Amino acid sequence: MFHENVEIYYSVKANPNPVICSKIKEWGGAFETSSLNEFKLCINSGVSGERIIYSGIGKKNEEIEWVLDRKVYAIVVDSVKELDRIVEISKKRDEPVSIIIRVRLDINIPGSRLFQNRNYFGVCEEELDAILTKIRVIDGIQLLGFHNYGGTQNFNLDYYIESYNKLLSICELAVYTYGMDISTVGIGGGFGVALFEGDCDFQIELFGQYVKSNSSVFTRLGINKLFIDIGRYITSAMGSYITQVMDIKTVKGRKYVIVDGGTHHRSFQSILSTNFKKPLPIYIYRKDGTITMSENGHNINKVTFVGRLCTPTDVLVSNVSISNLSIGDYIIFPNSGSYGPSAGCLFFHLHSIPPEIIVEEQDLYLSSFIECMKKDGDRN
Ligand SMILES: Cc1ncc(COP(=O)(O)O)c(C=O)c1O
Known part of the structure; x- marks a missing residue:
């Protein structure tokens, strides 16, 4: 599908599960990391470090040194x-330190809704x-190329084509005006x-x-790598979020289902749930062993699934058409393999992980990434 110079870098933040x-x-993938x-x-x-890019906001000197010690492919500045x-x-x-400059491109095409402005x-x-004038005269900095960050949940092909072309124009500037050797361009995530x-x-x-x-x-231009750093696109379909119905109640005509979980387990999914969009189906595993899907149609009650946090923002999904739900049933949310527990307020209320x-x-x-961090935190 892609040219041979294109390589996918998995954004670990989307799901840092060690498996x-x-x-x-x-499978031969490379990695984009945004924290030590x-x-x-x-x-x-x-x-190996050569298969990892180190991005991230507000990097500390000791983190930079740590990744340099492991021969990181490049630090995204x-x-x-x-x-x-x-x-x-x-x-x-x-x-020498290899770097890629992240450029905040001025792009007027709508992209990620969460991200605009x-x-x-x-x-x-x-x-x-x-920056290029400065780098040209500094020994020790090896500029590999440029990257643009495309936000998240960005569906707009034109946005990515425009940002790719703009990055190539910047490479052209570096090569022809500043006489630099550029090898790498990065597009992602989102x-x-x-x-x-x-x-x-x-x-x-x-x-x-x-x-x-x-x-x-x-x-x-002498570019031998276009890396695409994406997370959600890779892991979303890999996982489901399964939780159990704890309570069902009607408040002022609205039906609420309270589940044994909440937005602290899957924050981004819920932020993206808007009341005016219809969610994709969810599944119910009933006590009698049957599995049914939420449905569209008549004679069914629309329900809002909420979690156990003491805040009215703890809405997992609303306006779901579902019939005959009982306490104890399990609810399965597919496409939940990204931005789950690691992106939620996991410790709110000190609920169990x-x-x-x-x-x-x-x-x-x-x-779990948590077990891994406990172990590795001691070691390092
Ligand atoms: C530099 C960078 N690359 C990639 C991503 C992954 O985004 P997504 O999971 O939407 O593909 C992010 C997310 O914040 C990011 O900051």
């Missing part, structure tokens, strides 16, 4: 001051000349995943075809 990291490593613990998780899953700190670190270590990630386009009726997944094939049909640019169950062919076993 997923090991599987992606086994994400980076350590990859290293402890046997991934988020600001001019961060670049200055990396220059100092490179001087102190007396060794709030994009403070990366350096501004107008800062680039000053390829959208259908969570509501009427949505369809980001059309990755079309983006792949576009890149392929314009691949002469790779040779012309939900187990993560891996299903691998005939095997069922527990694995």
Whole structure:
């Protein structure tokens, strides 16, 4: 689908389960990490530093040094001051540091809904000349290329094509005006995943075809890697969230189902649940062993699923058409493999941490990023 120079970098933040990291490593994937613990998780899953990019906001010097010690592929620079700190670190270590500059592109095409007007990630386009002038005369900084962050749940192919083309123009500037060798361009994250009726997944094939049909640019500019750092698109369909009905009540004509969980287990999914969009079906595993799907149609009550947090914002999903629900039934939310417990307010109320169950062919076993952090925290 893509050109041979294209490589997927899995964004660990989407689901830092160690089994997923090991599987992606086994399948030949590379990784985008945004914190030292994400980076350590990859290293402890046997991934070599050369297969990891270190992004993240507000990186600390000791984190930068730690990833440099493990031969990280590149550090994605988020600001001019961060670049200055990396220059100092490179001087102190007396060794070159490979960087990619994250550029906050001015793109007028609507992209990620959560993201518009709030994009403070990366350096501004107008800062680039000053940055390139500086880097050109500094020994020790090896500029590999440029990256743009596309937000999350972005379905707009035109947005990605525009940002890709803009990044290539920036590479052109670096190569032809500043005489630099550029090898890498990065696009990500945010390829959208259908969570509501009427949505369809980001059309990755079309983006792949576009890149392929314009691949002469790779040779012309000397670019040998286009990395695509995405998370949700990879793990969303890998997991389901399963919770049990604890209570059912009607308040002022609205029916609420209270489940043994809540938004602290799957924050992003819930933030994206809007009242005016119809959620994709959920499933009910009933006490009699049958499984049924939420439905559209007559004579069914619309219900709102809420969790156990003492806040009215703890809404998992609303306006679901479901009949004959009983206390004790299990509710299954598919497409929940990304931004689950690690992205929720897991410790709110000190509720118990939900187990993560891996299903691998005939095997069922527990694995959690929390256990891994406890262990690795002591070691490092
Ligand atoms: C740099 C970077 N890459 C990739 C992603 C992954 O986004 P998604 O899971 O929506 O693909 C993020 C998410 O915040 C990010 O910050």
